[in-house]
Amino acid sequence: MGLTPQQLEAYRQDGYVVVHDVLDPDDLGRMRAAMKELLAGASAVSGHTALFDLEDSHTAEQPRVRRLKLPHQHHPAFHELIRSPKLLSLMTPILGPSVRMHTSKLNLKSADFGAPVEWHQDWAFYPHTNDDVLALGVLLDDFTPDNGPMMVVPGTHRGPIHDHHHQGVFVGAIDPRRITDDIDRAVPLIAKAGSVTLHHARLIHGSALNTSRRPRSFLLYEAMAADAWPLAGGLFGGLDEFNARMLCGEPTLEPRMTTVPVRMPFPKAPESASLYQSQKYMAQRFFDVAR
Numbered sequence: 001m002g003l004t005p006q007q008l009e010a011y012r013q014d015g016y017v018v019v020h021d022v023l024d025p026d027d028l029g030r031m032r033a034a035m036k037e038l039l040a041g042a043s044a045v046s047g048h049t050a051l052f053d054l055e056d057s058h059t060a061e062q063p064r065v066r067r068l069k070l071p072h073q074h075h076p077a078f079h080e081l082i083r084s085p086k087l088l089s090l091m092t093p094i095l096g097p098s099v100r101m102h103t104s105k106l107n108l109k110s111a112d113f114g115a116p117v118e119w120h121q122d123w124a125f126y127p128h129t130n131d132d133v134l135a136l137g138v139l140l141d142d143f144t145p146d147n148g149p150m151m152v153v154p155g156t157h158r159g160p161i162h163d164h165h166h167q168g169v170f171v172g173a174i175d176p177r178r179i180t181d182d183i184d185r186a187v188p189l190i191a192k193a194g195s196v197t198l199h200h201a202r203l204i205h206g207s208a209l210n211t212s213r214r215p216r217s218f219l220l221y222e223a224m225a226a227d228a229w230p231l232a233g234g235l236f237g238g239l240d241e242f243n244a245r246m247l248c249g250e251p252t253l254e255p256r257m258t259t260v261p262v263r264m265p266f267p268k269a270p271e272s273a274s275l276y277q278s279q280k281y282m283a284q285r286f287f288d289v290a291r
């Protein structure tokens with residue numbers, strides 16, 4: 001599969017690319033079944049867990065999950081998908097032959113109330129020694145204008161790293177009043193289920209509340225060149241665990257250092273287990289939230 005030279009050039013210029021028809025109906029069916037299996041446990045929990053990040057309105061009777069955390073650790077289907085030649089061949093033209101995974105997440109925007117994600121740059125959360133760092137997103141539902149598709153601001157991966165702090169605390173979002181010109185240029189990524197997005201870690205992006213009658217499920221894997229080493233933690237369980245996250249190629253003990261803008265994501269907000277929780281502490285939201 002891979003990327004065409006035009007797609008690679010678009011990624012380099014704009015900081016993102018959408019590749020259509022990557023997953024076939026069998027792949028999609030497997031991913032949706034795996035998602036359903038994991039979601040079945042949500043009615044047994046009343047607070048966030050290692051798997052579930054919950055909407056504020058969640059109850060056991062009416063389970064409302066906004067994110068499945070680290071799905072690749074909870075279901076083999078998600079572990080296997082990111083190691084498939086289909087997906088690896090989309091990342092290696094950008095990152096080179098040796099690729100490591102950082103984390104995964106499955107963001108769920110339920111019909112009518114699925115939570116927005118405020119404008120941010122992933123790089124603010126996990127700066128590395130070089131910026132060959134991206135997120136690969138798999139659309140498990142169609143992205144339509146009204147179901148909260150991811151929106152990106154082309155070219156911002158070549159610009160500054162914005163302040164994601166409020167009152168001295170890392171809130172995981174940019175104050176929208178400081179980037180009004182960028183927001184005006186944002187592009188929604190409208191595509192069919194089975195498409196894949198690739199976006200650079202420095203790209204400004206966000207997504208609105210789902211106001212439609214259809215869910216929007218988005219499986220994201222964050223990955224980087226093996227010689228991009230994390231600056232703000234991220235060695236998690238030590239070197240063996242770090243290297244167990246290699247998806248292809250070889251690990252290295254020689255980080256590649258380049259000139260990249262960095263702001264450290266510290267100190268953390270009082271609740272910071274997920275982006276949704278950190279963003280509650282920002283001064284001014286851009287997107288509506290469910291009532």
Ligand SMILES: O=C(O)CCC(=O)C(=O)O
Nearest residue numbers: 107117149150206207218
């Ligand atoms: O789900 C989305 O629309 C955006 C996801 C995102 O930016 C994130 O989880 O970091």
